[in-house]
Amino acid sequence: MILRKRLNSLLLSWKTAGGVRQTIVEIISRGSRNAMVVIGATIIVTMVALAILAPVLPMADPTPAELKVADRLLPPSSDHWFGTDNIGQDVFSRVIWGTRVSLMVASLAIFFSLLLGVVLGLTAGYFGGAVDYIIAGTIDLFWTFPAFLLALAFAAALGPSLANVILAISISYWAGFGRLMRGQALSIRERQFVEASRALGARNGRIMFTHILPNCTAPLIVWASIGVADAITIESSLSFLGAGTPPSTPSWGNMLNLGMPFIGEAWWIAIFPGIVLLITVLGFNLLGDGLRDVLDPRMKGMRR
Amino acid sequence: MILLATFIVYLMLYLTPGDPALALVPPRATVEDIQDVREKYGFDEPFIVQYGLFLWRLLHGDLGTSVTTATLNTDVGTIILQRLPRTLELMAIGLTISYSIGIPLGVISALRQNSVTDRGVMVFTLVAYAMPSFWLGIMLMLLFAVKLDWLPLGGTVGGFASIILPTITLGLGNAALTTRMMRSSMLEVQRMDYITQLRSRGLPEREVIFKHGLKNAILPVITVIGLDIGWFVGGAVVVETVFSWPGIGKLVIDSITKHDFPVVQGCILVLAIFVILGNLIADILYAVADPRVRLG
Numbered sequence: 263m264i265l266r267k268r269l270n271s272l273l274l275s276w277k278t279a280g281g282v283r284q285t286i287v288e289i290i291s292r293g294s295r296n297a298m299v300v301i302g303a304t305i306i307v308t309m310v311a312l313a314i315l316a317p318v319l320p321m322a323d324p325t326p327a328e329l330k331v332a333d334r335l336l337p338p339s340s341d342h343w344f345g346t347d348n349i350g351q352d353v354f355s356r357v358i359w360g361t362r363v364s365l366m367v368a369s370l371a372i373f374f375s376l377l378l379g380v381v382l383g384l385t386a387g388y389f390g391g392a393v394d395y396i397i398a399g400t401i402d403l404f405w406t407f408p409a410f411l412l413a414l415a416f417a418a419a420l421g422p423s424l425a426n427v428i429l430a431i432s433i434s435y436w437a438g439f440g441r442l443m444r445g446q447a448l449s450i451r452e453r454q455f456v457e458a459s460r461a462l463g464a465r466n467g468r469i470m471f472t473h474i475l476p477n478c479t480a481p482l483i484v485w486a487s488i489g490v491a492d493a494i495t496i497e498s499s500l501s502f503l504g505a506g507t508p509p510s511t512p513s514w515g516n517m518l519n520l521g522m523p524f525i526g527e528a529w530w531i532a533i534f535p536g537i538v539l540l541i542t543v544l545g546f547n548l549l550g551d552g553l554r555d556v557l558d559p560r561m562k563g564m565r566r
Numbered sequence: 567m568i569l570l571a572t573f574i575v576y577l578m579l580y581l582t583p584g585d586p587a588l589a590l591v592p593p594r595a596t597v598e599d600i601q602d603v604r605e606k607y608g609f610d611e612p613f614i615v616q617y618g619l620f621l622w623r624l625l626h627g628d629l630g631t632s633v634t635t636a637t638l639n640t641d642v643g644t645i646i647l648q649r650l651p652r653t654l655e656l657m658a659i660g661l662t663i664s665y666s667i668g669i670p671l672g673v674i675s676a677l678r679q680n681s682v683t684d685r686g687v688m689v690f691t692l693v694a695y696a697m698p699s700f701w702l703g704i705m706l707m708l709l710f711a712v713k714l715d716w717l718p719l720g721g722t723v724g725g726f727a728s729i730i731l732p733t734i735t736l737g738l739g740n741a742a743l744t745t746r747m748m749r750s751s752m753l754e755v756q757r758m759d760y761i762t763q764l765r766s767r768g769l770p771e772r773e774v775i776f777k778h779g780l781k782n783a784i785l786p787v788i789t790v791i792g793l794d795i796g797w798f799v800g801g802a803v804v805v806e807t808v809f810s811w812p813g814i815g816k817l818v819i820d821s822i823t824k825h826d827f828p829v830v831q832g833c834i835l836v837l838a839i840f841v842i843l844g845n846l847i848a849d850i851l852y853a854v855a856d857p858r859v860r861l862g
Contacts, residue, residue, distance in 0.1 A: 407841055410800040415834050418822045495698050499804055502700045503819050518701065522808075525704060526712050533708075536701035543696040551692075 285479040289553065298552030302487075305545030313362040356512040357535050363513040364542070367424065368493035371431035372486055378432065379439025380475070380482070386440075387447025388470050398444060404437035413496050417505045427506045431493050442485055446478045480557045487550035491543045498539055514539045572621060572835065642832040646814060650836070653813030656732055656806070657798045661791070663737030664744055669787065671741075672748020673780065679753060687745060694742035699801050703735040703808035732809040736801050740794055748787050755783040785855045792848025796841040803837075 293299040386397035404412070412434035420426040450456065451474065459469050500506030501515025509516050514535040521531030675687035710717045710731060718728045755761065756779060764774045803815035810816065818833035820826075 406796075406845055407838070408796045408800045411796075411803070411837060411841065414800075414803065414818075418818075418830060491696065495696075498698055499700055502698075503804065503807055503822075505819075505822055515700075518704065522704065525708055529708055529712075532701075532704045536698070536705065539701065540693070540697055543698070544692060547692065547696050 289483065292556045293553055296552045296556050298548045299556065302545045302549030302552055305541060306549060309361055309542050309545065310365065312358055313365050316358050316362050353531060353534055356517055357538050359512045360514045360517060360535060363507060363511055364494050364497055367428055367497045368490045371428045371435065371493045372489040374432035375436035376439050376486055379436040380443050383440035383443025384447050384470050384474060387444040388451055388474065401437050401440040401444065405441060409434040409492065410496050410499060413500060414505060417500050422505055422508045424507060424511065427497055427500060431496055435489060435493065438485060442481055443478060447474050450474045450477055484550050484554045484557065487546050487553065491546035491550065494543050572624060642828050645829060646832050646836055649812060649814045649817050652811060653802055653815060656736060656802055656811060656813060659729060659733040660736035660798055661794060663733055664740040667741040668744025669748050672745040673752055676749045676752035691742040691745050694738050699735055699739055700804045700808050702738060703805055706731050706735060732805050732811050736798060736805045739801065740797055744787060751786050752779065752783040755779050789848060789851045789855050792844040792851060795844030799837050799840045
């Protein structure tokens, strides 16, 4: 009985030290003092707000049913801030609506790859042995290939649609999360509080998800932030190549694809979607890099 | 590794919705043609037998034949070999550019850590890394080809002038990564005891940095050259499309739009082999640079 009490208190102290809530509080309090994190977060919040508010913002219809020849390729003016494209659609409103598509695709893709990577990596690292051998081999295989190339191959095979782009990016990107999670699980499972929990009779699933996973919150958040930036780049590159978001949906990549033949006469079609894309990617990268510096100074400067 | 790559490539064709035989025949094929293809490729056999047949043909150097009208029945291997040198030259020059920008910038910013120069370089790397290569390509094209009219818009007709913009586009993103790595590696080396010792012995600063510091700091940067090749393979696909550069990357995108699956399959296999070779080079260089790592 006394032993059980001591084990419980040991467990409790570890849980409060590394719990998810604690980590998030720490991220906010330390992050708010880092310029990179603040700038990144401001950009992201602005973009997310624009994406959510797109339907209620007072601007032109991004895909008007009726197109006028007179509206084609108009330069930026007070009516059309970013000008109009080759079929007379307002570039500004298409850029804002494109934010919605890009952010949705990127965050869903990263959510799914996070899920896949965490479950597989955790299983491999925690159980070890033959399970680890198979999963770690798969992770390494996917890790070897550049995510963009894999996503291109999958997207080409599946055909252009929003769901397929999300699927293609998820399958191509999960290995990073898997590697991270496996490494963490391998080291954390040897720690005393895991042993304590096991002595109390906790099952594998409980140890994996309530003890090991919360201890990995910080690196996972860092990776996910950089992951969203990568996913936005991949999505727009795929759409630019015509293998991603179908042309009927406005996305930054396919706006540039459709605008390519006209850049000689209408520079605004190409410049504005790209600038917004660049700022958004920069925002997520800044947040990720900044958080990494704040949370783990040892990882400073590392990338890839 | 290569075997697994072929498996994935084959799996992709298998996963493609619709009848694969239909994807492999020219648009106006008769029912008999389709049946012929089905039998030749064994599409009525179970998956594993199909894959075996695919591997068997591959071992004999048979990647199949193109099914689009322009290049009907041409051997996929021949088409790819025609395009390969173009991609190789793009990647080689792109790599050279990225290292000749990245290494000096990284060293300069490490030597003047936290100075205005250093900050400027760091901002440059952040922006250059975040910039998608297709957009950078379009912007360079807009500035140098459309507005200033100094360089050709795309293609290869301009000779040497046509390769400038594509290679800069390809090299710049990786230059940012190289700069960051070079900077952190140089900073780390500068903190080492042997550097302090050399300084205290009164060696000229230039000799300390270039003869002793750089030599050690550059190793980790050079060893990732193999991984950079993988990065460049992805970049080449995008850049070739932007500048209509007739390499493998443009070929794969064109073939995707034309539903020329044998060519897509062949190209992706070649690109995958590039990546695998890149990783192999990285492993070898790593062992050469650091004798503690043993091959095998």
